[in-house]
Amino acid sequence: MYSHRSKVSTKIMALSFIFISITLIFLVHKLYHRLRFKLPPGPRPLPVVGNLYDIEPVRFRCFADWAKTYGPIFSVYFGSQLNVVVTTAELAKEVLKENDQNLADRFRTRPANNLSRNGMDLIWADYGPHYVKVRKLCNLELFTPKRLEALRPIREDEVTAMVENIFKDCTKPDNTGKSLLIREYLGSVAFNNITRLTFGKRFMNSKGEIDEQGQEFKGIVSNGIKIGGKLPLAEYVPWLRWFFTMENEALVKHSARRDRLTRMIMDEHTLARKKTGDTKQHFVDALLTLQKQYDLSDDTVIGLLWDMITAGMDTTTITVEWAMAELVKNPRVQLKAQEELDRVIGTDRIMSETDFSKLPYLQCVAKEALRLHPPTPLMLPHRASASVKIGGYDIPKGSIVHVNVWAVARDPAVWKNPLEFRPERFLEEDVDMKGHDYRLLPFGAGRRVCPGAQLAINLVTSMLGHLLHHFTWAPAPGVNPEDIDLEESPGTVTYMKNPIQAIPTPRLPAHLYGRVPVDM
Numbered sequence: 001m002y003s004h005r006s007k008v009s010t011k012i013m014a015l016s017f018i019f020i021s022i023t024l025i026f027l028v029h030k031l032y033h034r035l036r037f038k039l040p041p042g043p044r045p046l047p048v049v050g051n052l053y054d055i056e057p058v059r060f061r062c063f064a065d066w067a068k069t070y071g072p073i074f075s076v077y078f079g080s081q082l083n084v085v086v087t088t089a090e091l092a093k094e095v096l097k098e099n100d101q102n103l104a105d106r107f108r109t110r111p112a113n114n115l116s117r118n119g120m121d122l123i124w125a126d127y128g129p130h131y132v133k134v135r136k137l138c139n140l141e142l143f144t145p146k147r148l149e150a151l152r153p154i155r156e157d158e159v160t161a162m163v164e165n166i167f168k169d170c171t172k173p174d175n176t177g178k179s180l181l182i183r184e185y186l187g188s189v190a191f192n193n194i195t196r197l198t199f200g201k202r203f204m205n206s207k208g209e210i211d212e213q214g215q216e217f218k219g220i221v222s223n224g225i226k227i228g229g230k231l232p233l234a235e236y237v238p239w240l241r242w243f244f245t246m247e248n249e250a251l252v253k254h255s256a257r258r259d260r261l262t263r264m265i266m267d268e269h270t271l272a273r274k275k276t277g278d279t280k281q282h283f284v285d286a287l288l289t290l291q292k293q294y295d296l297s298d299d300t301v302i303g304l305l306w307d308m309i310t311a312g313m314d315t316t317t318i319t320v321e322w323a324m325a326e327l328v329k330n331p332r333v334q335l336k337a338q339e340e341l342d343r344v345i346g347t348d349r350i351m352s353e354t355d356f357s358k359l360p361y362l363q364c365v366a367k368e369a370l371r372l373h374p375p376t377p378l379m380l381p382h383r384a385s386a387s388v389k390i391g392g393y394d395i396p397k398g399s400i401v402h403v404n405v406w407a408v409a410r411d412p413a414v415w416k417n418p419l420e421f422r423p424e425r426f427l428e429e430d431v432d433m434k435g436h437d438y439r440l441l442p443f444g445a446g447r448r449v450c451p452g453a454q455l456a457i458n459l460v461t462s463m464l465g466h467l468l469h470h471f472t473w474a475p476a477p478g479v480n481p482e483d484i485d486l487e488e489s490p491g492t493v494t495y496m497k498n499p500i501q502a503i504p505t506p507r508l509p510a511h512l513y514g515r516v517p518v519d520m
């Protein structure tokens with residue numbers, strides 16, 4: 001009995017010793033960090049949680065407010081993890097140009113780490129030989145102008161299908177004068193476009209019904225969002241992860257489910273290629289035929305396919321939804337874009353992507369929407385692979401760096417009347433939005449700039465062009481244009497909090513509202 005008690009108290013003493021030692025090491029490390037580095041100022045962090053509980057849900061707005069107190073570069077602790085947020089065009093340039101290579105790693109949460117197999121994809125890969133290889137593959141093979149053009153019929157099929165569905169719904173007798181939820185129609189275009197682009201499959205039939213594989217795909221996407229949205233604190237305090245093993249199991253199950261579906265689709269395409277000898281333009285066929293040449297593991301092929309889905313589906317829907325909200329709120333702009341479409345296209349044919357060069361105002365509308373409402377307002381987090389200096393402050397190796405592109409694009413120091421939705425500003429001054437002008441960075445800049453930018457611009461412009469050429473859009477009954485609510489919802493990607501509802505009125509002859517289907 002006595003010896004048992006003594007064993008227990010020895011154990012307690014040992015545990016206390018370990019605990020005190022860890023705390024001491026932690027405090028000494030913190031002190032060393034503080035004395036050695038001149039870190040950007042910021043709100044005072046609490047032990048363990050840091051500033052996590054000070055951050056408002058719509059993070060980029062909160063960070064823009066904090067910049068007013070702490071300056072254009074500030075520190076914020078997610079748990080014990082140092083994050084640095086920059087809020088001006090000059091600092092964005094320091095991050096994305098002058099220190100690009102040293103700030104090109106990624107911070108991976110547990111779900112991101114698990115699903116990317118420790119960064120063996122593109123989005124979550126650290127900068128290094130693997131990243132350089134897959135990025136080269138993206139630039140030279142997947143996102144070439146040639147492939148973009150070859151895939152145009154798919155985009156035009158989906159955009160015309162959207163027009164047909166809106167037309168059918170708004171001309172139903174009992175729908176006269178009723179508003180539609182625009183997001184539903186945009187979501188279908190994005191869903192079908194991205195699944196056809198990546199998986200070479202249209203999971204939805206012409207009645208809008210989704211087949212079994214498509215249901216499984218949707219289930220995986222929504223489960224992924226559920227898993228990704230959990231556990232913010234445990235993600236930033238590594239030792240807390242030991243207490244959340246349940247989530248690890250859910251992740252393993254989720255990733256097995258995702259891989260099962262993807263492998264099934266990959267096998268179908270391998271079989272089809274063997275039968276017909278024909279390689280299609282979509283990404284599964286491209287990746288499988290290039291797998292040996294680029295020495296890609298199956299994990300990388302699967303990871304890349306899902307990267308495109310994660311990065312390319314919501315972002316397009318979000319951009320067009322915000323643009324439509326602004327166009328309903330600003331009837332002057334809507335009318336001006338329609339006048340341009342009528343002048344260039346007329347009223348006896350539909351628009352095509354080949355018309356873009358003759359539609360400068362329409363292009364400016366898309367750009368202005370991306371300026372005021374970038375779908376990823378804080379881009380994706382970059383991580384320092386070496387200590388660097390930004391704005392005269394030290395950014396130690398391992399810090400996470402965010403560029404608040406939303407705030408930069410509304411900075412009155414670089415934009416005239418920044419809160420006004422005025423596409424003409426880009427006719428007066430041509431501002432690049434693909435990473436060369438640090439005032440406007442919806443797609444980021446530097447080596448991690450979005451590889452899908454041109455594809456996204458084409459799809460967004462095409463959707464907007466068709467929506468405006470085919471319909472006039474008025475606010476929902478009883479809503480004044482100026483009262484349309486432009487609040488954002490929280491999240492890595494920024495949807496409207498209250499989705500725009502609007503009444504479409506057809507403005508072209510009825511025979512121009514049919515889908516132009518293509519089988520590819």
Ligand code: HEM
Pocket residue numbers: 122123124135307308309311312313315316319374375376379380381441442443444445447448449450451452453455456457460
């Ligand atoms: C309007 C639509 C889109 C916007 C605003 C957008 C924006 C962005 C941004 C801000 C980044 C992060 C850049 C950085 O970390 O510095 C990114 C990365 C990425 N985007 Fe896009 N994107 C869009 C559409 C697409 C589409 C359609 C695809 C592909 C089909 C795509 C594929 C990717 C990939 C693979 C990455 C990761 C690149 C890397 O880490 O190296 N994006 N995008």
